[in-house]
Amino acid sequence: MSPHEESVPLDPPDWEEFKALGRRMVDDMADHLAGIRDRPVWQPVPAEIRTRLDIPLPRTPTPAEDVYEEFRTTVLPYPRGNIHPRFWGWANGSGVPVAAYADLLASLVNCTLGSGENAAMMVEHQVLEWLKEAMDWPITGSGLLTSGASMGQIVALAAARQAAAGAEDIRGGGAVADGRQFTVYGSTQTHHSIEKAVELLGIGGRYFRQIPVDTGFRIDTEALRTAIRRDREAGHVPLCLVGNAGTVNTGAVDPLEELLAVAREEDLWFHVDGAFGAFAQLLPTHRPLLAGMAEADSLVFDLHKWLYMPFDVSCVLVRASGALENTFSSSADYISSTAQGPAAYSLAFSDRGIEQSRRFRALKVWFALKAHGIESYAASIAGNIDQCAHLAKLVDGSDRLELVSRSDLNVVCFRYTWPGAGPDELNRVNRDVLSRLQTAGEAMPSHTVIDGRFVLRVANNNHRTVHSDFDFLVARVVELGDELVAASR
Numbered sequence: 001m002s003p004h005e006e007s008v009p010l011d012p013p014d015w016e017e018f019k020a021l022g023r024r025m026v027d028d029m030a031d032h033l034a035g036i037r038d039r040p041v042w043q044p045v046p047a048e049i050r051t052r053l054d055i056p057l058p059r060t061p062t063p064a065e066d067v068y069e070e071f072r073t074t075v076l077p078y079p080r081g082n083i084h085p086r087f088w089g090w091a092n093g094s095g096v097p098v099a100a101y102a103d104l105l106a107s108l109v110n111c112t113l114g115s116g117e118n119a120a121m122m123v124e125h126q127v128l129e130w131l132k133e134a135m136d137w138p139i140t141g142s143g144l145l146t147s148g149a150s151m152g153q154i155v156a157l158a159a160a161r162q163a164a165a166g167a168e169d170i171r172g173g174g175a176v177a178d179g180r181q182f183t184v185y186g187s188t189q190t191h192h193s194i195e196k197a198v199e200l201l202g203i204g205g206r207y208f209r210q211i212p213v214d215t216g217f218r219i220d221t222e223a224l225r226t227a228i229r230r231d232r233e234a235g236h237v238p239l240c241l242v243g244n245a246g247t248v249n250t251g252a253v254d255p256l257e258e259l260l261a262v263a264r265e266e267d268l269w270f271h272v273d274g275a276f277g278a279f280a281q282l283l284p285t286h287r288p289l290l291a292g293m294a295e296a297d298s299l300v301f302d303l304h305k306w307l308y309m310p311f312d313v314s315c316v317l318v319r320a321s322g323a324l325e326n327t328f329s330s331s332a333d334y335i336s337s338t339a340q341g342p343a344a345y346s347l348a349f350s351d352r353g354i355e356q357s358r359r360f361r362a363l364k365v366w367f368a369l370k371a372h373g374i375e376s377y378a379a380s381i382a383g384n385i386d387q388c389a390h391l392a393k394l395v396d397g398s399d400r401l402e403l404v405s406r407s408d409l410n411v412v413c414f415r416y417t418w419p420g421a422g423p424d425e426l427n428r429v430n431r432d433v434l435s436r437l438q439t440a441g442e443a444m445p446s447h448t449v450i451d452g453r454f455v456l457r458v459a460n461n462n463h464r465t466v467h468s469d470f471d472f473l474v475a476r477v478v479e480l481g482d483e484l485v486a487a488s489r
């Protein structure tokens, strides 16, 4: 035997055992999903479990069956909660089960999707073409799958800056090489990932101009025009305007068509953050609300939110083909192309973004889109909107509840209230109501603060939710609120 044949193999010692473990896992996980409604949405992680997740680096083998058993007892019972039908916190998706199989396949074939001719690259290309079609994006546009919208914002804003740089050598000379101070605009409701992107690009977080909103939390376009004018007068260079297709707080949609017009007049790059809201484009009823979105220069949307894909997968699209390559392509001897063979393939996703090693996240999208068809997703999205309308109606119809905001999409904010309640008392009681709901694992809205009011916030990206889940939520909020108020008297 040569020395390398004696090395410790990391493949399973017995493939039959490996298969048996896999079958057990698949059986258990299917049972788990089938019974998810009967479990708590969430529960605190006990100290004993935390201890088991804080041990020194394992030096020697443990049978995979035992590791799986450990997963079943330490990880599985203490989830974030977002696969449960009564989870509506933050902006998390619920996950389509069949996509998890595709994720397993992706790890098994273990392709990295930077460049090179292989079918996995073509799968991502295919998925991008489908997503362009779904968003009514021009066929000549280009795109990239990313981990999340946060990464997409960085990619899009970098492309915006590169496009504005023109002949200036931003890539070589750095952000301030030509002495211009760029500015970026978006409403006060814009997700913090935009500010992060502006900071990272060296534009400076201060130069992200947060424009006030109207009573519907939509950007005030007059204030926007004024801000742009002032910046030009001050010698700054307005670069990019960010429109929201669904703000994280209240699900507000900015007047995108109007923003598009401002961007064109002012020669700004128009970027739309459609992290969850962009998917309403699949519904003929909601396309007018999003008019202007498909004309943007760039768009981000999270497939792990309102397309119900398991984390993580998001998409950034740009209008101008080549805009991403202009920003990110690089050359090195070790990645140069050849006349034939894998390196002859012209498409390189590593030339469209920051990452070179990239997981095969396209496969779960490809698989789950084929398995269900886009119309099934559209139906679920329409269902979520309808459920939110139902919730808003229940809240409106209760003298114990106050509807604080509702969007045309899938976000509803409300609170418990009672006659003669003071603002501080209201905030305290609503905090307690929420924390009881959450810690008992009954339901998982999250919260936000709107004009000083602490509110329960429901963002429904959940294909498992049914209307009666909101009957339950409303009934429990009223019961808990009544109990808390009675106890404090």
Ligand SMILES: *Cc1c(COP(=O)(O)O)cnc(C)c1O
Residues within 6 Å of the ligand: 091, 147, 148, 149, 150, 151, 191, 193, 246, 247, 248, 273, 274, 275, 276, 302, 314
């Ligand atoms: C979730 C969200 C983001 C950030 O997306 P990630 O996928 O978490 O990086 C940005 N904007 C909005 C409106 C969001 O809801």
